[in-house]
Amino acid sequence: MxxxxxxxxxxxxxxxxxxxxxxxxxxxxxxxxxxxxxxxxxxxxxxxxxxxxxxxxxxxxxxxxxxxxxxxGSDGVGFEDVCYEGYGPGGVAIFVETSTDNPTRTVGNVRSYFRKYDGSLGTTGSLEFVFSRIALFVIPKEAVRSEDDFTLAMIDGGAEEIELIDDHYEVSGHMSEFGSIQDKLMQLGITPDEASLVRIPLTKKELTDESALVKLENLIDVLSEDDDVVTVYHNLLDKED
Structure with a gap:
């Protein structure tokens, strides 16, 4: 991870x-x-x-x-979480998380974005074996007094990986351990910069066609800018890999 x-x-x-x-x-x-x-x-x-x-x-x-x-919901509007799965240009998998008060509007918008940039929406569960969901916490380095004690506490909380990157630690584990890791951080009096369940790709797709890459970037951008969209995930192979 x-x-x-x-x-x-x-x-x-x-x-x-x-x-x-x-x-x-x-x-x-x-x-x-x-x-x-x-x-x-x-x-x-x-x-x-x-x-x-x-x-x-x-x-x-x-x-x-x-x-x-x-x-x-104090404004009287109820929101529900709806996820959309599909493929962008070049067969890159895209998982879209939304929160909407009008699913009909949202799915219409999402479908139109995919169509505009040569992508296609799939059925629910079509990307089940493409992404895995993990618990991820980002903790500022200065919040950790003892790296050894911190590491042991995180492992005890269910973390599978603790990595120091520049000025912060990334702590990750199975999604089921989110609450346990959270509790350990609270016991240590540490508030992370980020704490969430994220999706990571189990397989990655290389895209060498520059035209397709531009369309993919545009698709991800327009999806991300939609008011109903919360997060967009993809499995494009990064050049750094």
């Missing part, structure tokens, strides 16, 4: 090229965390992580509060 797997597996936003896109990505994380639990930061670990990250990115406080309220 580690750095490359997580980096290749997930494309958050349109490569975070612009400040507004960075804000959008952060607010989607806040919304998702709020929707999945309490709107109280003291009782929702993931929400606390998402809000702290949004603050570090200088997302306006009022925008963060709106995202929390939206996730709690």
């Amino acid at each position: 580690g750095r490359k797997s997580a980096k290749i597996a997930v494309r958050k936003g349109a490569a975070d090229k612009a400040r507004g896109q960075i804000f959008t990505r952060a607010l989607k994380d806040v919304f998702k965390a709020s929707k999945g639990g309490s709107g109280d930061l003291a009782n929702n670990f993931l929400l606390r992580v998402a809000v702290e990250r949004a603050k570090k990115l200088n997302v306006p406080k009022e925008n963060i509060e709106k995202a929390i309220k939206k996730g709690q």
